[in-house]
Amino acid sequence: MSKPILLLVDGSSFLYRAFHAMPDLRGPQGQATGAVHGMVAMMKKLRDDIGAEHAACIFDAKGPTFRDEWYPEYKAQRAPMPDALREQIDPIHEVVKLLGWPVLVVPGIEADDAIGTLCRVGAAAGHQVIVATGDKDMAQLVNADVSLINTMAKPPERLDEAGVLEKFGVPPDRIIDYLTLMGDTVDNVPGVEKVGPKTAAKWIAEHGSLDGVIANADKIKGVAGENLRKALDWLPMGRKLVTVVCDCDLAGHVPGWPALEELALKPVDETGLKDFYSRNGFKTWLRELSGETPAASAPKAAPQQTGDLFADASAPASSAIDKHYDTVLDWATFDQWLARINAAPLTGLDTETDSLDPMRASIVGISFSDQVGEAAYIPLRHAGPDAPAQLPLEEVLARLKPWLEDESKAKLGQNIKYDTHVFANHGVNVQGYRHDTMLQSYVLEAHKTHGLEALADRHLGRHGLSYEDLCGKGVHQIPFAQVDVAKASEYSCEDSEMCLGVHERLYPAIEAEAGLKYVYEQIEMPASKLLMRIERNGVLIDGAKLQAQSHELAQRLVKIEQEAYEIAGQPFNMGSPKQIGEILFNKLGLPVVKKTATGAPSTDEEVLDKLAEDYPLPAKILEYRGLAKLKSTYTDKLPLQVNPETGRVHTNYSQAVAVTGRLASTDPNLQNIPIRTAEGRRVREAFVAPAGHHIVSADYSQIELRLMAHISEDPGLLKAFGEGIDVHKATASEVFGTPVADVSSEQRRYAKTINFGLIYGMGAFGLATSLGIETKAAKDYIDRYFARFAGVKRYMDETKARAAELGYVETLFGRRITLPEIKGGNGPRKAGAERQAVNAPMQGTAADLIKLAMVAVQKALDESGKKTRIIMQVHDELVFEVPDAELDWIKAEVPRLMAGVASLKVPLLAEVGVGSNWDEAH
Structure with a gap:
């Protein structure tokens, strides 16, 4: 006979998860309801999925606990609970009780300790105890009678004793x-510095226990051993703090304690729930209680739920999808599917490949879907003893090519830029891509993740196979070509078919918002197509020049190292924070600016910057670090990243990363080459033009200040830009009360720092640090600035207020930038969100403008038959490789085209430079 189940829910863990996973939903009276909605969804699902007779939902109580007495710094660094969550605590307690759950809140102890105590008592009373939590600390409670379930993991995770050992590398009792x-x-509980999960598990396996590790501390070598020995005095307190107490007195909180009969799950209070759902605007659940069948609702502009416990009522569950997937191994089946996709109004398309490098990946298989639930996979290069005979790759591509290259045949994909590259590697120029679900998600919910697996989970409530399910992980991962064809077919068919399902959910939400529709259709989709061309164009690198620079940097580093040794009075490892700390603070006695979590003096860049103002050694260390990074990241690495087939470096531009719309460059990152140092600028000298060509750089001048003038409508800024006055001199004139003609270079420098600092939300302290002045003087400058540029101050105040009301800001073109902390955050997090609210409309609009500009310029190049190629996009700059015969046209037309993509209250100005390399073009 099986034991009765006692289900214990870590309510505090659940409510934070619900708050952060859900958008800022509001009830009929404007009250916050997102976390409440999430808790209801999770608690309903838990009750349905686990047949428990007894249960409790345990929450932390307000106020300190006994651990605060043991260690006053306990949880000292944890941010306060956001106001928007705090106001939902009482409603959450109310609705959990209405759903039939006993609710337990015990002052003076943490929820973990109440759960630990209930586990002990419940197991002793003959229950099988299940703890629903996402907290790894609870793994210490697992035994033959206690297991954990994490419904927040994907897929949901159940941990018994074997599961704990497999996941953490140690058994529950360790x-x-x-x-x-x-x-x-x-x-805020320190451990051993730089000891993570692998080292901790390894030490325990080697020495049996923490006591064994402590006993053998003198035998453990290396930095980790040194750090362990430093922490020996602390470890007993650390162990005490992380131990869940399992013998708390719950009398007065659990009726009949220590018996658990009063923790029986109760019937749902339907009358109370109807009233609660009505008060909070939960219409779908209200209809369910009333016996109505919920109608399928249209997708919402702001997606509302995340995760399997937040599936929207209108999203079909995975089991509701009747899937029919074909594996195409003969020409008859191929012809049937070719006819289907030729007739389809929209076809999901996906490739399986042998590499993540888009320029070098080759096709292993292709899948199509012409409707949700229906898909086909064509395996083409699967190998292995059990692989079936497959259609020939070249012939399949030849037969598909007319459809792939037909602009009128509408196609859909997930990250279509990658698939377009892959087909191009095989000589196929895909046309007709209408939609990209990754970009749809990015436009709708830029602050969330955009992988297809996450999108299907979030919007369809579906969980497909993962790549790791098929190929494994790490060193044991196999190439996709070795995956069993049947599994590969299911995986790829799911991708193309779920892509269609996600599109059907997201695109109507985009269409419903004119701004979002413009950003998606006129900015992101055209930019994706063009970025693929820019990536394939690549940039020519002078490898010999970089090698020479590497050699010079190596000599410089040796010289700086020797100079540092002389200042220190002894040799030391310039890459060792520990040795640097010993030299700076123990030997030289420099002041400690701040400490690490373990109490050791910090030697991070911020600290060294501060110390370098007064001491020579920190300045030498910073110089060494900067040059060493430049050497390892660029002068050493770039020549190795040249594609042997093209002789060029091909970066990857990621669109769906920055919430503001800015592109991110990776492999290699061409956007972070330092330009403030002569050595950094020299790296750009290695980006060269081939014979008969020049490099042309075109970038927007002071774009964010111009956008500030346009958005704020400040008369002073509008006048400066409208009359072509140096805006920094104009600002200096106002702030310092000096005629523009008499503004000194120092005053202009101050004004420039103020102009850009205020755009990025810099306060008096930050400005004082940047200018090297007293905070009071910096505050006076800011006050004077706002007194003379009142429009800027008004814009900032109004923008913060509007962002706090809506939860987001928008660019001039309608891109929406969600600010999760603007309502829910507290202290530094909310202040950071307010700074972002001020800056994001300008930074986002600048990102929109450069994308519109590069699309407009490429269109003009194509229409006029020019051979000029765009080879890089770096922040507000476009870089071209221009045949000498087209230089005059480029110098005249590119600034005109870039200035013409938008009509602002101040002129847009694009400046052009020409050179034989990228540095000369600046």
Whole structure:
């Protein structure tokens, strides 16, 4: 006979998860309801999925606990609960009780300790105890009678004793030792510095326990051993803090304690729930209680739920999808599917490849879907003893090519730029891509993740196979070509078919908002197509020049190293924070600016910058670090990243990364080459033009200040830009009360720092630090600035207020930038969100403008038959490789085209430079 189940829910863990996963939903009276909605969804699902007779939902109580008495710094660094969550605590307690759950809140102890105590008592009373939590600390409670379930994991995770050992590398009875060694940054419990999960598990396996590790501390070598020995005095307190107490007195909180009969799950209070759902605007659940069948609702502009426990009522569950997938192994089936996709109004298309490098990837298989639930996979290069005979790759591509290159045959994909590259590698120029679900998600919900697996989970409630399910992980991962064809077919068919399903959910939401529709259709989709061309164009690199620079940098580093040794009076490892700390603070006695979490003096860049103002050695260390990074990241690495087939470097531009719309460059990153140092600028000298060509750089001048003038409508800024006055001199004139003609270079420098600092939300302290002046003087400058540029101050105040009301800001073109912390955050997080609210409309609009500009310029190049190629996009700059015969046209037309993509209250100005390399073009 099976044991009765006692289900314990870590309510505090659940409510934070619900708050952060859900958007800022509001009830009929304007009250916050997002976390409430999430908790209802999770608690309903838990009750349905787990047949428990007894249960409790346990929340933390207000006020300190006994751990605060043991260690006053306990949880000291944890941010306060956001106001928007705090106001939902009472409604959450109310609705959980209405759903039939006993609710437990015990002052003076944490929810973890109440759960631990209930586990002990419940197991002793003959229950099988299940704890629903996402907290790794709870793994210490697992035994033959207690297991954990994490419904927040994907897929949901169940941990028994074997599961704990597999996940953490230690058994449940050693989790306390494991946690003690690692520490807990969330709770401000130090561990052993730089000891993570692998090292902690390894030490425990080698020495049996924490006590064994401590006993052998003198035998553990390396930096980790040194750090362990430093932490020995602390470890007993650390162990005490991370141990869940399992013998708390719950009398007065659990009726009949220590008996658990009063924790029986109760019937749902339907009358109370109807009233609650009505008060909070939960219409779908209200209809369910009333016996109505919920109608399928249209997708919402702001997606409302995340994760399997937040599936929208109108999203079909995975089991509701009747899937029919074909594996195409003969020409008859191929012809049937070719006819289907030729007739389809929109076809989902996906490739499986042998590489993540889009310029070098080759096709292993192709899948199509012409409707949700229906898809086909054509395996083309699967190998292995069990692989079936497959259609020939070249002939399949030849037969597909007319459809692939037909602009009138509408296609859909997930990250279509990658697939377009892959087909291009095989000589196929795909046309007709109408939609990209990754970009749809990016436009609708830029602050969330945009992988297809996450999108299907979030919007369809579906969980497909993962790449790791098929290929494994790490060193044991196999190439996709070795995956069993049947599994590969299911995986690829899911991708193309779920892509259609996600599109059907997201695109109507985009169409419903004119601004979002413009950003998606006129900015992001055309930019994606063009970025693929720019990536394929690549940029020519002078490898010999970079090698020479590497050699010079190596000599400089040796010289700086020797100079540092002389200042220190001894040699030391310039890459060792520990040795640097010993030299700076122990030997030289420099002041400690701040400390690490373990109490050691910090030697991070911020600290060294501060110390370098007064001491020579920190300045030498900073110089060394900068040059060493330049050498390793660029002068050494760039020549190795040249594609042997093209002789060029091909970066990857990621669109769906920055919430403001800015592109991110990777492999290699061409946007972060330092330009403030002569050595950094010299790296750009290696980006060269081939014979008969020049490099042309075109960038927007002071774009964000011009956008500030346009958006704020400040008369002073409008006048400066309208009359072509140097805006920094104009600002200096106003702030310092000096005629423009008499503004000194120092005053202009101050004004420039003020102009750009205020755009990025810099306060008096930040400005004082940047200018090297007293905070009071910086505040006076800011006050004077706002007194003379009142429109800027008004814009900032109004923008913060509007962002706090809506939860987002928008660019001039309608791109929406969500600010999750503007309502829910507190202290520094909310202040950061307010700074972002001020800057994001300008930075986002600048990102929109450069994308519109490059699309407009490429269109003009194509229409006029020019051979000029765009080879890079870096922030507000476009870089071209121009045949000498087209230089005059480029110098005249590109600034005109870039200035003409938008009509502002101030002129847009694009400046052009020409050179034999990228540095000369500036």
